[in-house]
Amino acid sequence: MSMEAEIRALAQETRRASRQVANLSTTVKDRVLMAMAEALVARKEFIQAENEKDLAAGRQKGLSAAMLDRLALSDKVLDSMVAGLKEVAALPDPVGEISEMVRRPSGIMVGRMRIPLGVIGMIYESRPNVTVDAAALCLKAGNAVILRGGSEALHSNLALARVLQDCLAAEEIAPAAIQVIPVTDREAVTCMLRLEEEIDLIIPRGGEGLIRFVAENSRIPVLKHYKGVCHVFVDESADLEMAANIVINGKIQRPGVCNALECLLVHRAVAAEFLPAIGARLAVAGVEMRGCPQTLALAPTAKPAAEEDWGMEFLDLILAVKVVNDIDEAMAHIVRYGSQHTEVIVTSNHPRAQRFIREVDASSVMVNASTRFSDGGQYGLGAEIGISTTKLHAYGPMGLRELTTRKFIVYGEGQVRV
Structure with missing residues (x-):
C-alpha cells in the first residue's frame, strides 16, 4: 500500500469513528477520560520504556539537553498528564448547548446548537504530552x-x-477515534494535508517553519500561530514599579514560550526614570537589551538594536526596547511588528487603556497585566489545544468551545414559506 493510500485509509477510519464520538453522552466521555487517567498510572512502566527508546535515539543523534527534557515522560510529566485528563473531565461539556432561540414572524422558532467539528488533525513537534492533551480535549x-x-x-x-x-x-x-500516524516520513504530513474530505480542521503546534509548511500545503482549513511577538507599552501615566514587575515577569519567568515578552515600548515622558531602573534589573537577571538610540543613552547595558530585532521572537533572555513619543507611535509599532498574539499597556489613564483595548488588533489585549497570562488555563478554559492568531474560526487560546461550531436549529408547527 502506498503512503497516500495508507494515510487515507487511516483518516477514513477516523471519520467513521467521529460519528460515534459526536453522539457520546457527557457521562460516557467523562468516564472514559477518568479511565484514561487511571490507565496512564497503571501502565507507566510500559509508557516510560517506549519513551526511553526515543530518548536513547535522541541522545545518539545529539539532541540538546533542552530537547531531551521536552521529550522525556518523567513521573512529573505523567502526573501532569493525569491531572490534565481529570481536569478536562471536570469541564462543562459544550456539545448540545442551545442558545439564541427566538420566534420569527412566520411562527418558527430559530436557535443555534453547539456541535463537534468532526475530525481534527494535530501536527506538532517534540512534547509527547501534547498527544494526551489533544486527545482529551478533542474527545470531550x-x-x-x-x-x-x-x-x-x-x-x-x-x-x-x-x-x-x-x-x-x-x-x-x-x-x-484517537489515531497516531505511525510513520516518520514527512510525506505522511503532505498526504494528510490533502484529505479535505476526511479531516475538518488542521491545528499545527511548533516552530514557525512547521506552521508555514502546513499553511502553504494544506487543502484543509488551518488554525495558525506563526509566532508570539508580544509587546508591553509603558504609558506616561504608568505606575513604574508595576510596569517593572510586569516586564520582569513577561521576559524572565519562561523566556522560551510564545507568550513571553519580546519588545518593550516606553513613553518618552517616563523613559529617563524608567529605563535606567529596568535596565539594571534586567541585567541582573541576565537579559540582553537591544535598544534604540534613546534607550542606549539611558540604559548603559543596552546594545544597539538592528532592524531585524523589531518583530523578532527571541525565545531567549533578549529584549528589544524602544522609546516612543506617545500611544499612537506605540500602536503603529505594534501594527508593523506585532504577531497578533498578546499586547499590553501599562497605564493609569482609563480612556487611554480603553483606546488601546479597542484599537490594538491582537488575540489578547491587556491592561496592567503580564503577557504570561495569555494562556487557556489562566483564562479559565481549563486547558488549551493551542493559540490561534488568525480569526477564523477562533482567535486566541483554544479550549473546548473552540473545538466546536454551531448549527442552526428550527422548530415549526407546519409553517410553509409564502
Missing part, C-alpha cells in the same frame, strides 16, 4: 483526532495512543 468536545507528532517522539506517541485506545475499546467506542 465530541471530535475524533489524528495526531502526527515529531519523529523523535514516535515510540512515545504510539505507546500513549495505545493506552488511550484501549480505554475507548473498553467502553465499546471505536479506537480509531
Whole structure:
C-alpha cells in the first residue's frame, strides 16, 4: 500500500469513528477520560520504556539537553498528564448547548446548537504530552483526532495512543477515534494535508517553519500561530514599579514560550526614570537589551538594536526596547511588528487603556497585566489545544468551545414559506 493510500485509509477510519464520538453522552466521555487517567498510572512502566527508546535515539543523534527534557515522560510529566485528563473531565461539556432561540414572524422558532467539528488533525513537534492533551480535549468536545507528532517522539506517541485506545475499546467506542500516524516520513504530513474530505480542521503546534509548511500545503482549513511577538507599552501615566514587575515577569519567568515578552515600548515622558531602573534589573537577571538610540543613552547595558530585532521572537533572555513619543507611535509599532498574539499597556489613564483595548488588533489585549497570562488555563478554559492568531474560526487560546461550531436549529408547527 502506498503512503497516500495508507494515510487515507487511516483518516477514513477516523471519520467513521467521529460519528460515534459526536453522539457520546457527557457521562460516557467523562468516564472514559477518568479511565484514561487511571490507565496512564497503571501502565507507566510500559509508557516510560517506549519513551526511553526515543530518548536513547535522541541522545545518539545529539539532541540538546533542552530537547531531551521536552521529550522525556518523567513521573512529573505523567502526573501532569493525569491531572490534565481529570481536569478536562471536570469541564462543562459544550456539545448540545442551545442558545439564541427566538420566534420569527412566520411562527418558527430559530436557535443555534453547539456541535463537534468532526475530525481534527494535530501536527506538532517534540512534547509527547501534547498527544494526551489533544486527545482529551478533542474527545470531550465530541471530535475524533489524528495526531502526527515529531519523529523523535514516535515510540512515545504510539505507546500513549495505545493506552488511550484501549480505554475507548473498553467502553465499546471505536479506537480509531484517537489515531497516531505511525510513520516518520514527512510525506505522511503532505498526504494528510490533502484529505479535505476526511479531516475538518488542521491545528499545527511548533516552530514557525512547521506552521508555514502546513499553511502553504494544506487543502484543509488551518488554525495558525506563526509566532508570539508580544509587546508591553509603558504609558506616561504608568505606575513604574508595576510596569517593572510586569516586564520582569513577561521576559524572565519562561523566556522560551510564545507568550513571553519580546519588545518593550516606553513613553518618552517616563523613559529617563524608567529605563535606567529596568535596565539594571534586567541585567541582573541576565537579559540582553537591544535598544534604540534613546534607550542606549539611558540604559548603559543596552546594545544597539538592528532592524531585524523589531518583530523578532527571541525565545531567549533578549529584549528589544524602544522609546516612543506617545500611544499612537506605540500602536503603529505594534501594527508593523506585532504577531497578533498578546499586547499590553501599562497605564493609569482609563480612556487611554480603553483606546488601546479597542484599537490594538491582537488575540489578547491587556491592561496592567503580564503577557504570561495569555494562556487557556489562566483564562479559565481549563486547558488549551493551542493559540490561534488568525480569526477564523477562533482567535486566541483554544479550549473546548473552540473545538466546536454551531448549527442552526428550527422548530415549526407546519409553517410553509409564502
